[in-house]
Amino acid sequence: MEKKIDLNSPITALSGIGPKRADLFAALGVFTVGDLLRLFPRGYQNRGDVKTLCEAAMSGETSSMILTVGSEPKSVTVKNRMTLTKFTAFDESGKCQIVFFNQGYIRQLFHIGETYRFYGKVTRTKSSWNLSSPDFEPTSLSRALPDFYAVYPLTAGLSQKIVRGAIALALDGAELNCERVPEKIRKENSLIDFAEATRIIHRPQNLEQLERARKYFVFEELFEFALSVMHSKREKENVPGAKLSLSDEDKRAFVNALSFALTDAQARVIREIYADMGSGRAMHRLVSGDVGSGKTVCAAAALYLAAKNSRQAAFMAPTEILATQHYRDLSVLFEGLGIKCTLLVGSMTKAQKNAAYAEIASGEAKVIIGTHALISQGVEFCDLALAVTDEQHRFGVNQREMLSAKGKNLHVLVMSATPIPRTLAMSIYGDLDHSAVDSLPPGRQKVSTFLVDETYRERLTGFIRTQASEGRQIYVVCPAIESGDTTDGETDTSALVDFYGKPMDFSSSKLKSATEHAQNLAKALDGVSVACLHGKMHSAEKDTVMRDFVDGKVSVLVSTTVIEVGVNVPNATLMIIENAERFGLSQLHQLRGRVGRGKYKSWCILVGENLAEQSKKRLEALCETSDGYRIAEADLALRGPGDFFFERGKELRQHGALSFRMADLYSDMDVLHSAFEAAKSFCDKEI
Ligand code: ADP
Numbered sequence: 001m002e003k004k005i006d007l008n009s010p011i012t013a014l015s016g017i018g019p020k021r022a023d024l025f026a027a028l029g030v031f032t033v034g035d036l037l038r039l040f041p042r043g044y045q046n047r048g049d050v051k052t053l054c055e056a057a058m059s060g061e062t063s064s065m066i067l068t069v070g071s072e073p074k075s076v077t078v079k080n081r082m083t084l085t086k087f088t089a090f091d092e093s094g095k096c097q098i099v100f101f102n103q104g105y106i107r108q109l110f111h112i113g114e115t116y117r118f119y120g121k122v123t124r125t126k127s128s129w130n131l132s133s134p135d136f137e138p139t140s141l142s143r144a145l146p147d148f149y150a151v152y153p154l155t156a157g158l159s160q161k162i163v164r165g166a167i168a169l170a171l172d173g174a175e176l177n178c179e180r181v182p183e184k185i186r187k188e189n190s191l192i193d194f195a196e197a198t199r200i201i202h203r204p205q206n207l208e209q210l211e212r213a214r215k216y217f218v219f220e221e222l223f224e225f226a227l228s229v230m231h232s233k234r235e236k237e238n239v240p241g242a243k244l245s246l247s248d249e250d251k252r253a254f255v256n257a258l259s260f261a262l263t264d265a266q267a268r269v270i271r272e273i274y275a276d277m278g279s280g281r282a283m284h285r286l287v288s289g290d291v292g293s294g295k296t297v298c299a300a301a302a303l304y305l306a307a308k309n310s311r312q313a314a315f316m317a318p319t320e321i322l323a324t325q326h327y328r329d330l331s332v333l334f335e336g337l338g339i340k341c342t343l344l345v346g347s348m349t350k351a352q353k354n355a356a357y358a359e360i361a362s363g364e365a366k367v368i369i370g371t372h373a374l375i376s377q378g379v380e381f382c383d384l385a386l387a388v389t390d391e392q393h394r395f396g397v398n399q400r401e402m403l404s405a406k407g408k409n410l411h412v413l414v415m416s417a418t419p420i421p422r423t424l425a426m427s428i429y430g431d432l433d434h435s436a437v438d439s440l441p442p443g444r445q446k447v448s449t450f451l452v453d454e455t456y457r458e459r460l461t462g463f464i465r466t467q468a469s470e471g472r473q474i475y476v477v478c479p480a481i482e483s484g485d486t487t488d489g490e491t492d493t494s495a496l497v498d499f500y501g502k503p504m505d506f507s508s509s510k511l512k513s514a515t516e517h518a519q520n521l522a523k524a525l526d527g528v529s530v531a532c533l534h535g536k537m538h539s540a541e542k543d544t545v546m547r548d549f550v551d552g553k554v555s556v557l558v559s560t561t562v563i564e565v566g567v568n569v570p571n572a573t574l575m576i577i578e579n580a581e582r583f584g585l586s587q588l589h590q591l592r593g594r595v596g597r598g599k600y601k602s603w604c605i606l607v608g609e610n611l612a613e614q615s616k617k618r619l620e621a622l623c624e625t626s627d628g629y630r631i632a633e634a635d636l637a638l639r640g641p642g643d644f645f646f647e648r649g650k651e652l653r654q655h656g657a658l659s660f661r662m663a664d665l666y667s668d669m670d671v672l673h674s675a676f677e678a679a680k681s682f683c684d685k686e687i
């Protein structure tokens, strides 16, 4: 009697799969028949597109051909004991030599006059066309041959043939009853069901069918993702949090202590934060806003609220430069308000750190600003109520959570300067509430942006000189640290592939290195103070250089992208980016955001030589607009999501968003949207 197989059966229930093969499948994450059916093809061979031998030879591509066997196969043993089995086959366009290696049994299969559909690559030798080790199927079978053949991901020891065979057994033998999308939602979204989709994805008959099957699995995947995001949001909504409030007098004191008037956007975001923190439930809020929109003051307002309620608040920044800068600005503000601010960064001496630990543990420190050092073991908070993370995409989810774990039922605020389209934000940060600082402080000037090549070098140096002589400061960003470097030492170049795994544009000939360029500029700009800053320098050294620049002692700062994150020097008016094509658009936008922060007219000059058409288009898009959201969209449109996701890649992966098996967040954005809608109505009904 035949055994009944279902989706939960181990794959050893399929005939021909013993424990040894099961181990191989396990390497692909396949344990059950259900897993096997969800081993989606990497792609398909289109064997239905039959070419003549001549066409196939000309195309140079793997092709499908219908050929008649022209000679009896003969085997010869050549050196290394390799057996070659050869015969000829032909069609109306020509004749070729077919060769198989070490497959003596082939000899028995082929006979003169029989026709087969062969699938392989025709190559040319001096005397003939050759087809080596092609796939083949006899055309004399009663049923028509299928056009599409699935190609599966493999692991050593497994062949396409084995995987195809196992899947065929599973499709024919198992009951395909595993519906994960409720029927009503399937209908509303015009989706086929699981059984049909599964059959088609492995054995499509045509492309339209395949598209429908793919849509089903994309939806299924994104629907489950949406459900989990919603679930996690619901869970967070029920976490209690400290109920914090301020007197009107204290509110006024904060506003009066600022050196500027809040914009409407800032005031609204602060109200949203205060409403959360006063609700008695823990806040989980994302504040997004373009570079320079003034997010820091929103964070400061939250820190102030906690401190005024005699609780502690932590503010974590991704780099020492940024943490130190926040500390310098905020400690002035908070000291004026009678609140003790403490800094904690990795480069502090042991004694300094111990002093900070003591202040933090005793509760004397109310506002604690620092880097990852804040989540290290030695740090014990006395009464932490709020955790703020700046430039949160620079941190892993784990690091954020480690900070949240430093207290109980903390209010959590995360800040992000990376504009992302709404639907994506909803999925990536779907478990957070969202506030947008969606306008810039008044009086901001647009940063004029130009793209130039090496012929402008002299004029560029002249421009630096005039800006410096007027007392302004200049940033010059280079992609490498030392000459000959191919990376900047900070950016993980292994991540520099786009969403489809395509490498980013590395076409540029020679990379400008920060150290060498700084020396050259110092020579060319005799009398102007030039300093260099890069990731290989010691923290203390970096801090000194950065402080000298902030204090105006240095006019020209030549650096790698270490300055990218959040640095604020209002007197800087010129940003020059060398080998601009090496940077992602959103990253360039962030760099550009370092200038135009004060009252002076500012410029951003992108230098690129011998640019590929695509790179040129991207950089021109940056010259045309200063709106981060439009730049993100242009980035998506021009390059696909790779560059766009480059920085967030890590985070997305931690969210599992890049590990979708079928869905592609960019091209399936509309499905993502419907999946969230569906999940929302589904959850609402559940309650
Ligand atoms: P980001 O959103 O990029 O973190 P910041 O908070 O660093 O921006 O603010 C950028 C600059 O704008 C800072 O110098 C800050 O003092 C200034 N700023 C912030 N809000 C205002 C405002 N309402 N009016 C004028 N200047 C402001």
Ligand code: MG
Pocket (backbone or CB within 6 Å): 295, 296, 390, 566
């Ligand atoms: Mg900032």
